[in-house]
Amino acid sequence: MAVDVLTEIRIGRPLAEVAGYAGDPGNAPEWYSNIESVDWLTTPPVAVGSRMNFVAHFLGRRLAYTYEVVELVPLERLVMRTAQGPFPMETSYQWSAEGEQATRMTLRNRGEPSGFAGVAAPLMAVAMRRANQKDLSRLKNLLESAE
Template identity: 60%
Template sequence: MVDVLTEIVIHRPRGVVASYASNPENAPEWYTNIKAVDWETAPPLTVGSRVAFRAHFLGRDLDYVYEFTELDPGARLVMQTAQGPFPMQTTYTWADADDSSTRMALRNTGKPAGFSAVVNLVMAPMMRRAMQKDLAKLKQILEAA
């Protein structure tokens, strides 16, 4: 089991951060490993929406579909996938850090399959570094806007 939580403070209002981060179409801009996104259900994003992602991680191309299972706009978003080599649940939460800043948390939990036991041991630290890099990119994009 892998459970990785990262957080960052972004100096933009919570509504701005949540709106941008929760839009799947923006994912390739701030997620280093996500290369493409394709809606399987019609936008806008709602509970039950399904979005296909193409990613590159650990030297592998991964295609998977996330289903959005919780959506509390501006506060929390949960999506999960059951298929592929790495069934995963991803949770975003947003909270006010102060009057004009947002604390965003990104949490990934899952049970890697199809990877060796050695790879599983290093999976969490590798995911943490990637997630920190992704949140830093998100911060850079939003604070430059």
């Protein structure tokens, strides 16, 4: 069973600021509560082909995986994929301006879990949705308080 989780939030900051901060994978540990670290395998800044090692904790497990940027449209969209491990995943961010001082950000995670992860996919989706909503709220608070 596929997992496809879509969450979004309105952030009271300009598009360039939100996309610039959230679209830099090096900032992920600051606003994703489950991500411990990001180590660049390629030279920043982010570009198509950039690769980063992520270490995260999710559902009580430590996860280590490598993301590769497969699509980047500045100030609009970023897509990263990982193919290794029991849960190949695609994470995408999309940004759109809502006036001059606000941005709508969409976070989407989708993948095809296998083995035990495949059996637990419905529970994973619920946990991912809850975590993503918390992370987007954390991002919103972080950016809106940095005036």
